[in-house]
Amino acid sequence: MIAIEDWRIYEHPILKFDRGKEVTIYLDGKPLKAYKNETVAAALYANGIREFSKSIKYRRPRGFFCAIGRCSACMMEVDGVPNVRTCVTLVRDGMRIKRQRTIADWAAPFLGMMKLPPLRYMKLFTRPGFIYEPAMKIMRKFTGLGSYPEKVPEVAPSGGYQGELSTEFLIVGGGPAGMSAAVEAGQQGVDTLIIDDKEKLGGQLLKQTHMFFSDVKYAAGKRGFKLGEELVEKISKLDNVKVMTQTSAVGYYPSENTMLLKGPNDTTLKVKAKKYLISTGAYERSLVFENNDLPGVYGAGGVQTLLNVYGVKPGNRGILLGTGNVALIVSYHLLQAGIEVAGVFAPSFRRVRGYFVHAAKIKRHGVPIVTRHTIVKALGKNRVEGAIVTKLADYGKPIPGTERRVDCDFICVGVGLNPAYDLVQLFNPKMVYVGALGGMVPIRDRTYRFAENAYIAGDCASIEEATTAVLEGKLVGLYASQALGHGDETVPEKIEEYTRALEEDRGSPFSTRLREALRDITVEKIEEALK
Amino acid sequence: MSEEEMKPVQRGYYTREELEELGVFPPREELEKKRLCVIECVEEIPCNPCAAVCRSGAIIKEGLCKPPVVDWKACIGCTMCVAACPGMAIFMQWIEDGDGYVTMPYELLPEPKIGDRVQLLNRKGEAVGEGMIVNPTYQARGDAYPRWVVTVKMDDPDLSYEVRAFKILE
Numbered sequence: 139m140i141a142i143e144d145w146r147i148y149e150h151p152i153l154k155f156d157r158g159k160e161v162t163i164y165l166d167g168k169p170l171k172a173y174k175n176e177t178v179a180a181a182l183y184a185n186g187i188r189e190f191s192k193s194i195k196y197r198r199p200r201g202f203f204c205a206i207g208r209c210s211a212c213m214m215e216v217d218g219v220p221n222v223r224t225c226v227t228l229v230r231d232g233m234r235i236k237r238q239r240t241i242a243d244w245a246a247p248f249l250g251m252m253k254l255p256p257l258r259y260m261k262l263f264t265r266p267g268f269i270y271e272p273a274m275k276i277m278r279k280f281t282g283l284g285s286y287p288e289k290v291p292e293v294a295p296s297g298g299y300q301g302e303l304s305t306e307f308l309i310v311g312g313g314p315a316g317m318s319a320a321v322e323a324g325q326q327g328v329d330t331l332i333i334d335d336k337e338k339l340g341g342q343l344l345k346q347t348h349m350f351f352s353d354v355k356y357a358a359g360k361r362g363f364k365l366g367e368e369l370v371e372k373i374s375k376l377d378n379v380k381v382m383t384q385t386s387a388v389g390y391y392p393s394e395n396t397m398l399l400k401g402p403n404d405t406t407l408k409v410k411a412k413k414y415l416i417s418t419g420a421y422e423r424s425l426v427f428e429n430n431d432l433p434g435v436y437g438a439g440g441v442q443t444l445l446n447v448y449g450v451k452p453g454n455r456g457i458l459l460g461t462g463n464v465a466l467i468v469s470y471h472l473l474q475a476g477i478e479v480a481g482v483f484a485p486s487f488r489r490v491r492g493y494f495v496h497a498a499k500i501k502r503h504g505v506p507i508v509t510r511h512t513i514v515k516a517l518g519k520n521r522v523e524g525a526i527v528t529k530l531a532d533y534g535k536p537i538p539g540t541e542r543r544v545d546c547d548f549i550c551v552g553v554g555l556n557p558a559y560d561l562v563q564l565f566n567p568k569m570v571y572v573g574a575l576g577g578m579v580p581i582r583d584r585t586y587r588f589a590e591n592a593y594i595a596g597d598c599a600s601i602e603e604a605t606t607a608v609l610e611g612k613l614v615g616l617y618a619s620q621a622l623g624h625g626d627e628t629v630p631e632k633i634e635e636y637t638r639a640l641e642e643d644r645g646s647p648f649s650t651r652l653r654e655a656l657r658d659i660t661v662e663k664i665e666e667a668l669k
Numbered sequence: 670m671s672e673e674e675m676k677p678v679q680r681g682y683y684t685r686e687e688l689e690e691l692g693v694f695p696p697r698e699e700l701e702k703k704r705l706c707v708i709e710c711v712e713e714i715p716c717n718p719c720a721a722v723c724r725s726g727a728i729i730k731e732g733l734c735k736p737p738v739v740d741w742k743a744c745i746g747c748t749m750c751v752a753a754c755p756g757m758a759i760f761m762q763w764i765e766d767g768d769g770y771v772t773m774p775y776e777l778l779p780e781p782k783i784g785d786r787v788q789l790l791n792r793k794g795e796a797v798g799e800g801m802i803v804n805p806t807y808q809a810r811g812d813a814y815p816r817w818v819v820t821v822k823m824d825d826p827d828l829s830y831e832v833r834a835f836k837i838l839e
Contacts, residue, residue, distance in 0.1 A: 149778055150778070151776050151777050151778050152776060152816075348755065349718075349754075349755035350755055351714055351715060351716035351755050351756070352715050352716060352717075352733075353715070353717055353733055354717055354718050354721040358716060358717060358718050358721075358755065359718035359721075359722075359753050359755055473777065474776060474777055474778075476778060486679070487679075488676070488678075488679065489676060489678035489679045490678060490679060490681060493712060493714050493756065494677070494678050494681075494711065494712045495709075495710060495712070495714075495756030495757065495758045496756065497678075497681035497682075498681055498682055498683075498709065498756075498758065498792065498833075499756070499757045499758075500681070501680075501681035501682050501792065501793060501794055502682070502790055502791070502792050502793070502794050502833045502834040503777075503790065503794055503834055504790065504793075504794030504795075505794065507680065507681040509675075509679050509680075605715075642715065642732070642733040642734070643715045643733065644715075645715060645732070645733060645734040646712075646713045646714050646715050646734040647712075647713050648713075648714065
């Protein structure tokens with residue numbers, strides 16, 4: 139008999155989890171307990187399920203990585219529809235979930251031994267054209283991509299947004315930057331639409347249980363999720379700000395100035411807006427080591443989501459990779475949930491990369507901070523059972539013979555973020571790689587414009603704190619209102635205030651490289667830079 | 670390289686000697702008179718809730734990114750800053766009748782209660798003795814999700830310079 143596993147957290151020093159009423163979902167026909175406000179991935183994880191999908195080519199087990207709908211490792215068949223991102227899909231009573239199995243699964247242990255050409259499904263059999271379709275059918279069987287349902291799946295009505303829509307200001311991404319922009323623009327009377335692909339606004343603020351730094355005038359001392367709730371409430375009070383959740387922007391067509399949105403239940407919507415704001419945030423970086431795709435190797439942010447949004451324990455004993463603020467904060471969040479942290483490992487040489495106070499608050503609870511170390515391998519067959527770490531010599535070379543085993547049942551990778559620039563690129567901007575800002579970012583002008591009609595703010599403009607994202611969002615909201623001919627006489631005053639606050643926020647030695655990088659990629663007139 | 674040879678920002682803690690050099694602790698005779706705040710925030714980071722909540726004007730920040738400076742004469746030991754510090758880097762310390770007292774922010778479970786025996790932890794997370802909770806307060810400051818501010822009593826007054834966390838014993 140299988141013991142019933144429940145990984146949910148019922149007592150937390152900071153949070154109270156509103157899970158909603160109990161429902162039953164079925165995984166491969168087996169009934170499981172879930173709650174209404176949980177996503178499919180969170181509900182499965184709470185029931186002890188660690189393997190969500192298999193890799194396409196070698197059929198290796200995969201767990202989730204990011205838990206915010208970016209990584210595609212948690213895709214499963216839900217109610218007959220294949221390739222559903224289970225981490226952003228809410229459960230429903232009686233929902234039927236299936237792992238996408240294939241006839242190649244039995245051969246999984248042998249697949250690693252050979253190079254398998256037929257499974258490069260994107261490039262093969264495209265010519266001559268007539269063999270593509272039958273070949274595709276066979277290949278989908280092997281790759282586990284699933285097949286389309288034979289009839290249109292039964293769906294709930296999508297809320298009245300269909301066809302075409304026009305608005306003055308379209309904000310893509312409802313995190314701190316997007317929401318702040320919506321509030322400012324809404325207050326100036328701009329007709330605004332804000333969209334987000336999650337079930338509610340808030341972005342990554344919802345999982346921040348620690349208090350923020352920065353100036354008390356702008357959210358310092360508040361816990362992150364509280365700040366998120368406040369912004370959501372402000373938006374809900376503004377009649378001219380429309381909100382669409384569970385809606386992704388999937389394309390932009392410059393010639394028609396139209397953005398294509400995909401809403402819940404496969405509805406599509408064309409939106410023409412005068413100004414756009416791209417505040418899509420960032421992706422978590424991964425790290426290269428053996429078995430880094432094993433279920434149990436998660437993004438630090440993914441663990442935070444699971445832990446603080448859904449109240450599900452990622453495991454009993456974990457290790458963190460990286461010593462940036464994210465890794466240090468996540469270790470503290472794990473301690474708060476009563477989970478043991480076996481160590482924070484990072485190749486940092488001179489110092490922890492995050493703030494000292496974050497390091498001090500986990501160190502005093504006995505969490506080892508092990509610098510000059512890196513992970514070489516995750517152990518375990520179908521889930522993480524340990525990790526091998528090694529010491530590094532100068533210049534980051536592993537010292538042979540210093541490998542040691544650390545027992546843990548999950549590994550959090552917190553080695554930084556990359557701006558999510560996919561949508562930005564569709565506006566034909568001038569992209570540059572800037573390490574200090576996190577990766578590929580567009581050249582922008584002083585008003586945060588990177589194309590004639592589009593603004594950028596938050597982590598997708600430069601990887602920084604949530605508090606700077608809030609200020610950037612506020613500024614963009616004001617600049618956009620001005621450009622759209624709205625805005626009262628207080629706008630220039632506010633712009634000056636927020637600009638000054640932003641400068642002060644970036645005044646610490648931690649931001650020296652960031653300040654220089656921002657100066658380098660900011661131009662006077664974006665139109666001229668784009669010529 | 671052993672941990673002692675590393676820089677504080679690499680190993681995650683300062684030793685008592687290093688902090689004394691930085692002038693973090695008030696003079697011993699002041700600590701025997703009243704409860705005073707000890708701020709172990711030495712880096713330049715953009716932050717100011719401590720100075721904003723200080724009612725007596727004892728915490729001075731010259732700029733958003735400058736580390737706070739304490740005026741021990743003005744400090745009234747109200748513990749507002751302990752609750753407000755986002756970095757959990759502010760503590761209260763004093764010595765009374767030969768016993769040491771430390772007030773610390775606390776955001777873990779189980780809930781602290783008067784009379785609970787605790788294991789005292791120093792900045793490295795090592796157990797350095799046992800103590801007792803004498804005054805747990807739940808400080809709200811208008812924040813719906815506040816934190817505990819817990820005062821722990823210990824027999825050795827010297828320990829109050831070391832203890833920065835605790836674990837409630839069953």
